[in-house]
Amino acid sequence: MEDLAKFAADGKLKAKFLEVESEFSAMSSMVGAVAAGSRVFTATSSQGLALMHEVLFATSGMRLPVVMIVANRALSAPINIWNDHSDTMAERDSGWIQLYTENVQETVDTLIQAYKIAEKILLPVMVCMDGFILTHVIEPVDIPKQKDVDEFLPKYQPDHAVLDTERPMTFGPFTYPEPYFDLKKDMEEAIQDSKDVISEINEEFANKFKRKYGDGFIEEYKNDKDTVIVALGSVCGTIKEVVDKRKDVGLVRIKCFRPFPTEELIKSLKGKKTIIVLEKAFAYGLGVGPVFAEIRNALYPFTEKSKFISVIAGLGGVDIRVIQINDVVDKSKQMKDGEVVWMKT
């Protein structure tokens, strides 16, 4: 945000830069600005996202195409500033599309796609990148040219609804049970329908910019073994190193967590002997991680053939090392279905 502020201050960014007093107001002003017909951006993390919680549901419920980057970080208490996924996982049912990226290049590319997705299906998108691991790293990045981006993502022109004095409309009215129910169902249909849009935009981006991240939903990496690790985000880089060195494990990376890629995961995981779900969040009281629970749910008709292991790793920024992943893969052979491993050195 500080860099964007500097771009704006130097006149390089033709935009209004708002300096609001809280993340709650940041998201609130985004809602106002997008409803008034402008394209918007903000970024947040951890407690900031938690403070936005109430506005997140209003944004999706009002079907407004806000785009935001979340630098994933742990939630208090105890207070901790490092990376994990507890912040965005807590918002997984907020009606936002959630895209998790593995590296900085993918984050840049995904952000551009996110606007196109959001504006086409009228739902907000959060691009989730690992805090510190990706936000405080130096990595060569190819920034696409303005002209190419403009061609891919033309000027935002809302034709559905906009706050306009020539054409007055009421946004966010009070709603009785019957229409409320219908509107919520419509929202879920839109999220499901967004899969076609995400897929299309993934292809279009690949054609234009020559970079592609799986099918837009998942990325399979040497997934031709009996054992597979499923994970999200930057840790997949480490897992790829493990996969490269040993011959008995593959990787499926979930890029798009909302909408949940049920069919894609069934295709890539069905019939596996061992499915290790490694994730940086926990569903307290459920006994497993949230991604684990959702994968097991998606694969329910095929669960008899597979053993599912829930690996909780990296909470509060604990390092996840090659040696530990190797260890889990080794031990998984003796583990029972449904076992939970809290992985830490």
Place this chain on the structure above:
Amino acid sequence: MAPGTRTCAGCGAVLAARMLLKATGKDVIVCEATGCMEVTSTQYPTTAWKVPWIHVLFENSASVATGVKAALEAQGNNHTQVIAYGGDGGMVDIGFGAVSGALERDDDIMIITYDNEAYANTGIQRSGATPFGASATTTPAGLESQGKKQWKKNIPMIAVAHGSKYVATASIGYPQDLQKKIKKAMQVKGARYLHIHAPCPIGWAFDSSMTIQVAKLAVQTGMWMLYEIDDGAFKRTMTPELKPVDEYIKLQGRFKHLKPETIKIIQERINASWKEMDNLEKCGVNLRTIL
């Protein structure tokens, strides 16, 4: 506003909205907080608003307005007035952080509170704007309680402490004064704050035919004072010979438990406050530059 809102009979808040829009004309966008007005004026799929209107949440109408204004400016529209509008709960209490933020940044919006002195929509809970001694559902009068223990939070003065160029109080009992202030506020660039006193028959327990009378009496007894602070210069816009506060209090069920000694405390406070306003006006202190 179209007729047919579903407010209670005698609602002061809906009168405030009507008077506001009459003064602004059509070139406005209203950003409304959750509360009585939002619930009664926009029951999906109907709406009473003939101007663009947006409601998002209870405590963010000021920051929504900030966003709307920023978008208009980015699009080159520098004429449309953007109004953040909400009840006292939404503006004085829970949404005060957003109000304060917009005032501090001097965002070019009009921030308007309609003050019915309670969280009316959810059943008359006390707010920071509920007057001392009033019974509310969370500060009920009882054997050991004389109602609310604190004095009314003075938001207009807090607004001017942010350096706002135009701050004013108004009442639905005095529509000309109210509309004059709105029109004046519209000429000012930056964050402007208006606080409109709007009696609530249900919450205050008076007959719905008496809304205007109660509103006027609030001003005539000094329970609500009308003034403006134009570029820091404080000026009362109405200086009546004050009537005894008892005349105002006795009309309302929310005060019916008050003992004479409590009413006396209220009267003394009004007298003192009125005198200080005299002083403030006469000494000519500029409340913006004093900061």
